[in-house]
Amino acid sequence: AKPADLEKAILCAIDAGYRHIDCSPIFGNEEAVGIALQMKFAYGSVKREDMFITSKLWNDCHGKGKVRSACEETLKKLKLKFLDLYLIQWPTAFQVQTNTEESAAKSSNLIFEDIPLEETWKEMEKLVDAGLVKSIGLSNFNEAQIERVLKICTIKPVMLQIEISVNFLNERLVEFAHSYGIQVTAYAPLGSPGRMQ
Template identity: 40%
Template sequence: MACKMDITFENGTKMPALGFGTWRASDEEVERALNEALEAGYRHIDTAPVYLNEKTIGKVLKEWLDAGKVTRDELFIVTKLPPHGTRASTVQKYLKRSLDDLQLAYVDLYHIHVPFTVPEVDGPFLMDDDGQIVLETTTDHVALWKAMEKVHEDGLARNIGLSNFNQRQIQRILDNCQIKPANLQIENHIYLQQPELVKFCKANGISVTAYSPLGSRGIEKLLNREVPDLLDNPVVKEIAEKLGKTAAQVLLRHLLQRGISTIPKSTNPKRLRENIDLFDFDIEDSDMVRLNALDQNIRICDFGFFPGITKHPEFPF
């Protein structure tokens, strides 16, 4: 079943509310899964150079476009400025690199992936002798956003947005911009609903996309700590049983009914179809209230896999 719901940005752009996440998917997995996802009706694809699979995504998209199975206008492709590119002078370079890899002339939405900067190096991030990530602490969000506005004006990014920025950082951009961010991509799920930040974005005409909507299952290996299992929550399970849906579908539908778009990742054909099959049921108001009450301010994707990143002056959390 195709995604039948759009989120409309303040500038009138429509984005499918349900997208396909691609983090932690190898080239081999993503090639197979993206073909399955396009077959299943996904048209909004979320990627980033740090996921190390943009070339494969580009190859699959080209095959679909060349075969006439989809048109460019039907696709909504999102990518992001990497942490080692988060400075005004390198915005265009990294966007062009992503466009080359994706084999596209423009992306539909270009995010600043994170509000902090690390030095440019060939290969993985630079670590110091104590195993801490080396930081570049001169991050200037106002200059950076101007460079984002320029790539938009040049037609390389149809929309520009932010990811992982906090309210203070977003306000600074709003106070200094010509073009407002169209979208904020943040972690959002039953245990981290961020109602204040979502309300702030809505009040300022910024749409919100939820990443890790299923709690980023499997991330414990990367973080080296326990993370809660959202699918095992008794309230979620009870509502799922009542609706004849899965716990994952309840988690995703909860976000959509809060007016938040979302980008679950799955490389499993059955689960990726399950995750887009969200448009033939509603969670009733009383159950939305119960789900809203599950918020516990538990952040899963806290960037703990970058040791020492919390020392950056623009670390957002």
């Protein structure tokens, strides 16, 4: 969607009562969400404490020296001082493959980078300590990957965001997360046209 159309959609969603907005650098929605939020805050329609804003760490920002700067860039685009929830979007790290630091998300030449999940999680915990995020969690992680994080964490993941739909209930992973007190949110609950093949 065009940024102006996205801003309008977000403004309408807030007017309709939406209070959770899910963002990601890969979605390309952070700047439009930030503009819409600031408009609503300025009008007094909603306050910051009324909204729950989630965003995610993209794959080319894992590891030491990258996590905080990625979060700060997200906050800048969203025009916020903190996130309510910040998720590691995928348990895989990519190298940036261009001289212009173009995101790996836009590159057709993806190369995986060997950065341990544990290292990235420890960097996520520092964001909580710094007050940049209130809570941290995971997205698209399986049981073994979640267990790796749980073994080393000081701050436990509060959320697991995974694909759950009418055709893919993902019950085992939901039960696993709940057994550790990790809440679950679904994406693509009605399916996803891009995943039909």
